[in-house]
Amino acid sequence: MNNAIELNGVGWKAGKGFELRDLTLRVPTGSIYGFLGPNGSGKTTTIRLFMGMMRPDRGDIRLLGKQVPRELPRILARVGFVPERPHVYPALTVGEALRYHASFYPSWDRSWSGDLMERLDLDPVRKISRMSKGETGKLLLLLALSQRPDLLVLDEPTDGLDPVVRRDVLTAVLDYVSETSATVFISSHLIHELERFCDWVGVLDGGQLVAELPMQSFKNGIKRIRVSNAPHVPGDTPFVILRRSGIDALGAMETWTVRGWQDPMRQYFEGVGATLRDVIDLDLEEGFVELLRSARPNNHRS
Amino acid sequence: MYQPMLFIHWKQASWPLLPISVAAFGLPLLSVQGMGGNVGEEGLFAAAYSPLAVIGLPLYPILAFLTGAALALTSWNWDHQQNHVYALSLPLARWEYAMLKMGAGAVLALIPVTALWLGAHVASASVTLPVGLSAYPNELGVRFLLAVALSYALFFAMAAGTMRTNLWIVSAAISALVIGVPILASFGFADAALQFLWRPGGPFEVFTGNWALIDV
Amino acid sequence: MSSILQSGVRGLVFVTSLCVVAPTTASAEQSTPDITDEQFIRRIEALVPEYESARAAREARIQALREAERGSVPLDTVQFGPLRVVTLQGNVDRTRALFEDTWNESFSGLEVSPSLARHLFTFQWRARVQRLAFAADPNQQVVAIQLSRARVPTADRAKAEIRDALSRSVLADFPSGSPMSAWLTARGYPRSVDMYRLVALANVGATRQCLSGDAGACGAALGIGFGDPGAEISAWFEPHQRLEMVQRAVASRDHLETDDALVRSCIDLNDIAACDSLLARLDWVSWVPVSDRLRAHALWLAVSVGGSGAWGRALERADAPIVDVLEHVSGLSIQEFLTVWREELIRNRPDARAGFGGRGSRVLAWSLIFMAFAMRSTRWRLA
Numbered sequence: 001m002n003n004a005i006e007l008n009g010v011g012w013k014a015g016k017g018f019e020l021r022d023l024t025l026r027v028p029t030g031s032i033y034g035f036l037g038p039n040g041s042g043k044t045t046t047i048r049l050f051m052g053m054m055r056p057d058r059g060d061i062r063l064l065g066k067q068v069p070r071e072l073p074r075i076l077a078r079v080g081f082v083p084e085r086p087h088v089y090p091a092l093t094v095g096e097a098l099r100y101h102a103s104f105y106p107s108w109d110r111s112w113s114g115d116l117m118e119r120l121d122l123d124p125v126r127k128i129s130r131m132s133k134g135e136t137g138k139l140l141l142l143l144a145l146s147q148r149p150d151l152l153v154l155d156e157p158t159d160g161l162d163p164v165v166r167r168d169v170l171t172a173v174l175d176y177v178s179e180t181s182a183t184v185f186i187s188s189h190l191i192h193e194l195e196r197f198c199d200w201v202g203v204l205d206g207g208q209l210v211a212e213l214p215m216q217s218f219k220n221g222i223k224r225i226r227v228s229n230a231p232h233v234p235g236d237t238p239f240v241i242l243r244r245s246g247i248d249a250l251g252a253m254e255t256w257t258v259r260g261w262q263d264p265m266r267q268y269f270e271g272v273g274a275t276l277r278d279v280i281d282l283d284l285e286e287g288f289v290e291l292l293r294s295a296r297p298n299n300h301r302s
Numbered sequence: 303m304y305q306p307m308l309f310i311h312w313k314q315a316s317w318p319l320l321p322i323s324v325a326a327f328g329l330p331l332l333s334v335q336g337m338g339g340n341v342g343e344e345g346l347f348a349a350a351y352s353p354l355a356v357i358g359l360p361l362y363p364i365l366a367f368l369t370g371a372a373l374a375l376t377s378w379n380w381d382h383q384q385n386h387v388y389a390l391s392l393p394l395a396r397w398e399y400a401m402l403k404m405g406a407g408a409v410l411a412l413i414p415v416t417a418l419w420l421g422a423h424v425a426s427a428s429v430t431l432p433v434g435l436s437a438y439p440n441e442l443g444v445r446f447l448l449a450v451a452l453s454y455a456l457f458f459a460m461a462a463g464t465m466r467t468n469l470w471i472v473s474a475a476i477s478a479l480v481i482g483v484p485i486l487a488s489f490g491f492a493d494a495a496l497q498f499l500w501r502p503g504g505p506f507e508v509f510t511g512n513w514a515l516i517d518v
Numbered sequence: 519m520s521s522i523l524q525s526g527v528r529g530l531v532f533v534t535s536l537c538v539v540a541p542t543t544a545s546a547e548q549s550t551p552d553i554t555d556e557q558f559i560r561r562i563e564a565l566v567p568e569y570e571s572a573r574a575a576r577e578a579r580i581q582a583l584r585e586a587e588r589g590s591v592p593l594d595t596v597q598f599g600p601l602r603v604v605t606l607q608g609n610v611d612r613t614r615a616l617f618e619d620t621w622n623e624s625f626s627g628l629e630v631s632p633s634l635a636r637h638l639f640t641f642q643w644r645a646r647v648q649r650l651a652f653a654a655d656p657n658q659q660v661v662a663i664q665l666s667r668a669r670v671p672t673a674d675r676a677k678a679e680i681r682d683a684l685s686r687s688v689l690a691d692f693p694s695g696s697p698m699s700a701w702l703t704a705r706g707y708p709r710s711v712d713m714y715r716l717v718a719l720a721n722v723g724a725t726r727q728c729l730s731g732d733a734g735a736c737g738a739a740l741g742i743g744f745g746d747p748g749a750e751i752s753a754w755f756e757p758h759q760r761l762e763m764v765q766r767a768v769a770s771r772d773h774l775e776t777d778d779a780l781v782r783s784c785i786d787l788n789d790i791a792a793c794d795s796l797l798a799r800l801d802w803v804s805w806v807p808v809s810d811r812l813r814a815h816a817l818w819l820a821v822s823v824g825g826s827g828a829w830g831r832a833l834e835r836a837d838a839p840i841v842d843v844l845e846h847v848s849g850l851s852i853q854e855f856l857t858v859w860r861e862e863l864i865r866n867r868p869d870a871r872a873g874f875g876g877r878g879s880r881v882l883a884w885s886l887i888f889m890a891f892a893m894r895s896t897r898w899r900l901a
Contacts, residue, residue, distance in 0.1 A: 053390040077393035087388040089380045091313055100306040104392050397893045404889060435718060448881040455888035462892040508881045 003062070004029045004151050004183035005050055010059030012049060020045060020207040023059065027185055027200070032177060034198035034215065035187035036288060041204045043187040044084050047155050051081060064151055077105060080144030084155040086136045088128055094139060095124035098146070105147035113146035120168060134165035141169055145176050152176070154186040158193060170197065191288045195219065203291050210295035211259070222287035223261040226278040227269060230254045235272065238265045242294035253277070257290045303394075304402055311377055311406040318372040319413060322365065326418035329361055330425035330442070330515050362418075363509040366446050369414050370453025373407045378461040400462055407458065411450050419443030422515055429516070437516045449508045456505075593652055600629050601684075603639045604650055613641050616673065620680045624707070627821050627828030627847075633690040637661055639683060644671050661687060681707040685818060688829070696837045701741070701813055708811040708818075710866035716812060717863055724754035724806070729864070733856040740816050740859075741806040742840045742852070751797060755806075757790045763806065764793045816859055820848040823858060 005027035013019040020042050027033040037043050048054045050061050052069040061068040063075045088097050094117070102108040117124065120138040128136065137157060144152060152173065158166040174197055177184055188194055194201065194215075201218045203211040211218070222242070229252060234241060239258040246255035261279070269276045282290065381389050389399055422439030431437060460468050500510045592607040596614045599621060605613040617639075621628075628634060636657065640650045642664035654660050663679050665671040685707040692698040717725045717739065727735035738754050751760065764784050783792035821828045824847045832847045841852050848855045 051391060053387065073393045073395050073398075075393075076391065079391075079393075081391045083387050083391070085387075087384045087391070089310065089313075089384070089388075091380075092310075096309070096313075100310060103303045103306040104394060400892050404892065444878070448878050451885045452881055452888070455885040455892075459888045459891040502877070503880055505884045507877065 002029060003027055004031075004064055005033075005185060006060075006062040007046070007050060008060040010046075010049060010056045010061060012045065012054065012056045018042065018045070018207060020049075020056075023207075023209055025202055025209055025212065027183060029183050030181050031199040032184040032186065032197055033200045033202065034194035035185060035202050035204065036189065036191055036194065037187075037204035038189055038292065042207045043189075043204055044155055046204065047153060047185075047187060051079070051153065052076070077107070078150040080147055080149030080152045082137075082140045082144050082152075082154045082157050084159070086128075086140060088136075088139065088143070090129035091127070093125050093127050094122050094131075097128060097139065098124070098143065101143045102146070107148045108146055109148050110146075112148075113142065116142055116145060116172065120172065134161050137161050137165060137169060141172055145172065148180070150182055152182055152184045152186075154184065156188055157186065158188070158190070166193070173197075191284050195284045203288065203295075205292050205295050208295065211291050217260065218287065219284055221260045221262075222282050222290060223258055224280040224282055224290075225256050225258060225261070225276060226253060226280070227256055228253050228275045228277055230256070230274045231272045238262075238268055242290050257282075257294070259291070259294075304405065307402045308406040308409060310380075311373075311403065311410060314379055315373055315376040315407075315410055318376065319369075319410060322369050322372060323414040323417040325365060326369070326414040326446070327421035329365065330418065330422040330439070331428070333515055334425045334429050360513075362442070362446060362513040363449055365414075365418075366449030367453045367509065369411065369450045370455070371457045373411055373450075373454050374457030374461050377403050377407050377458060382461075404458055407454060408451070411447075411454055415443065415447045415450055418446050425515060431516065435516055439515065442513065442515050445508065445513065452505070452508055591650070593650055600631065600634050601639065603641050604652055605641045606650070609641070609643050612643055616676050617641075617680060620677045620684070623677075624681055624818065624822055625684055625829075627824055627826055627830065628684070628688055630827075630830040630833060631688040631691050632833075633688050634684070637687045639663060641680075643676065659687075678707075678709075685814070691829075691833055692836050697840050698817075698832075698836065698843055701840050702810075702817060706811065706814060708815045710815065710819075710862055711868050713812055713815045714863040714866050715868065718867075722755060722759065722806070727754065728860060731860070733853050733860065736856040736860050737852065739806065740813055740856075742844070751794060757793075760790060760793045760797060761785070761788065764796050767796070816844065817847075819859055819862055820844050820855060823848045823850065823855070825849075 003026045005025065007023050007025040010023040010025075011019070011021055018040075023046065025046070035043055035046070045054070049056050050063055050068060052063075052072040052075075055069070064078055066075050068075065089100075092100065098113060098117075102110070102113070120142055122135065122138055122142060126135075128139065131139065137160075141154075141157065144154075154173070157173075158169055161169065170193070173184060173186075176182065186194065186198070198215045201211075201213065201215050202209055213221070230244075237258075239260045239262075241256055241258055243257040244254055245257075246253070266276050392399065394402075419439065419442075422437075422442045426437035426439045429437075460471065463471075500506050593604055594607045594610050596603040596605060596610055596617065598614060598617050601617055601621065603613055603617055636659060638654060638658045638660050640660060640662045642650070642662075644665055649662065661683050663676075663683050665676055665679065689699075689702060692702065717729060720726075720739070722739060724735045724738040728739045735754055738751070755763070761784065764781065768781055768785065778796075780792045780796050783789040784796055821832070824831065828847050828849075831849075832843055835843050835846045838846070844855055845852050848858070850858065
């Protein structure tokens with residue numbers, strides 16, 4: 001088993017509105033996979049599909065090597081899930097919620113759960129309805145981690161949390177991963193948050209996966225280059241042109257946004273009679289924005 | 303899994319269940335009020351009167367109906383509020399989850415049923431029955447249990463379904479009543495139409511008939 | 519001008535007159551305050567003949583419509599013993615069977631009833647028309663028996679309606695003022711099962727002891743005698759019940775005089791001993807607070823027990839005391855008859871238990887069906 005999560009050609013449509021089109025996604029086992037996308041791009045829908053909460057219209061889904069939804073109960077016993085919105089029963093206390101949740105997971109680690117509860121500073125007698133957003137977020141993570149999952153699925157786990165809580169949550173995740181080499185699938189629209197610890201990144205926009213690549217490539221591979229005497233038709237390039245823009249009045253200087261850039265690729269420009277003037281690094285957010293822009297239908301490409 | 307499920311259901315259902323149980327205990331006692339501890343000594347002087355205990359209060363089947371409904375609706379209440387995400391994320395087949403819930407509710411249903419059974423025994427013991435009258439506390443308890451079970455099962459099925467399914471059911475029921483019954487009545491089958499649900503063998507048979515604690 | 523239009527015009531004239539008269543009267547009262555009540559009444563009385571004439575014309579029209587309707591709904595007459603029953607042609611066989619069964623079960627001694635001969639019955643198994651239109655002898659009383667269209671008709675229900683109609687029709691055989699006519703204040707043909715329940719639930723010691731086997735108590739419950747009232751009446755009736763019995767007797771104006779010292783003592787001073795003494799005087803009529811239907815039930819049981827000729831014997835003793843009538847009709851002594859009556863009640867004790875018996879399995883089956891629906895719920899996906 002190489003992939004903890006596999007989606008092949010998955011499609012799903014909600015009436016005449018939103019549609020997930022031909023989604024093919026692979027989350028390597030043991031990786032920390034960041035699932036990026038703007039609000040409304042379909043991240044939560046994707047998660048619900050591979051968690052078996054929704055039925056796809058077409059396509060194939062495998063989770064931890066097993067078919068979804070056929071073997072779903074067995075799969076979910078090994079999956080820790082933190083949803084976008086709290087799903088626990090508000091009238092319970094923390095302790096009651098833990099006992100309830102624990103009853104469904106044979107792999108529940110009671111002592112470790114207790115330690116983690118202390119670390120996350122949660123009071124077992126506190127009622128969930130009276131907890132702050134941050135405390136609830138920590139509780140959800142505690143529930144997910146205490147069952148010692150092989151796959152941890154986090155849907156915008158830090159959304160709306162203050163920086164301190166956010167740090168606690170992410171630290172707890174990282175600690176768990178370092179101990180167990182579990183696979184983590186974390187969705188967010190906050191790119192800089194994922195930047196620090198994700199190995200892989202998938203970018204979703206408008207129901208389509210526009211990019212899926214190692215984080216390093218994502219961080220380093222998107223550049224803005226300034227080219228003079230650029231060819232009208234670039235031909236076969238060793239990199240992916242995301243956007244061409246900024247043709248000046250004389251038509252001499254262009255700005256290209258490219259993906260997958262590596263330094264030896266300078267030679268290409270010599271081959272086409274163009275001159276590479278400048279290579280500008282983009283931060284992750286700028287790169288993310290350029291990726292999204294390039295994926296959208298009104299992208300300006302030559 | 304079952305114990306925590308039972309605990310969760312208790313947490314949700316305790317607030318309607320306690321007053322229902324008090325009512326279930328009190329109803330048989332209320333029904334023998336006016337009997338003055340000795341049937342025949344008090345009451346109206348005129349044509350024969352029927353003590354409440356004998357004619358059978360319609361409150362018994364109403365209470366049974368409400369008990370089942372309250373248990374079923376509270377069983378699914380939190381799930382509906384949280385959009386069933388929690389249940390769907392648990393490593394449990396859907397039918398298993400529903401069975402656990404159903405079993406939890408069935409156990410909780412024993413509380414008001416037992417309360418009524420105890421109340422019926424206390425009420426029967428508190429009156430001296432004359433020749434010709436008998437008390438049936440056990441039978442009343444069993445009937446109540448069956449009625450609660452039916453009501454619970456019906457509402458559980460509805461509460462477990464989608465809002466769309468329930469709207470279909472309610473629309474069909476209303477259409478049958480508003481359109482179907484008058485049509486059948488024009489052919490002289492109103493009796494049969496309206497009694498279909500209540501007649502022997504019908505789904506709501508248990509709610510009709512003799513609910514008397516004390517009878518001839 | 520057609521008769522309807524004439525009637526309508528007359529009616530309109532009448533109403534208009536009223537409308538004119540009333541404000542005229544009011545304004546007359548205002549403008550001429552000296553009009554007397556007598557004059558006002560005379561004016562109204564002057565209009566009454568117009569009203570009567572319009573009403574007679576309307577009745578005639580309705581009768582004519584019925585005649586026309588008669589031509590469109592084919593009828594037939596069923597003759598069975600003294601009974602004549604008009605029914606729809608398609609219902610003849612069923613009508614005959616129902617009346618025959620009912621008659622043989624309960625009324626076989628009634629062929630001599632003079633009242634019955636004055637009644638004509640109509641019967642509809644499922645009411646097709648409001649009334650069956652036919653030319654009836656004005657000296658005969660028409661009794662309509664019809665089962666509602668809205669309900670599924672059954673033979674049992676039809677026979678209950680027939681029994682009720684027949685029993686009401688013959689009670690006029692007892693002359694007004696006779697003990698039986700005073701005793702039978704209820705009409706109809708009560709069911710034994712209902713009477714058992716009535717007796718079992720009655721708030722009267724007499725009925726309790728009647729069920730326990732005391733035939734004398736049964737007589738007291740029926741109001742046909744107290745036996746030895748001094749000893750038993752206090753066991754059968756509560757003091758406040760005995761007081762009320764005296765009050766009813768006094769209110770009847772026939773049996774107890776209000777200026778009687780004992781009456782004053784009983785009613786005004788609540789002297790129960792005085793009440794008991796008064797009740798001892800009431801040897802055949804009773805103000806027992808038990809349902810009148812019980813008496814009707816006793817009479818019809820006597821007729822049933824008496825068999826052939828029973829009603830004729832009742833007519834022979836129409837003016838006799840009730841005990842005599844019941845004995846003569848049933849052919850039994852009053853003690854024997856009361857015992858038979860009690861046994862009839864006991865025999866019809868309803869199977870009235872709160873329990874559900876074997877039907878519990880059906881309820882469980884329905885519960886399982888609903889539970890199965892819950893297992894199949896489609897709620898198990900989001901969206």
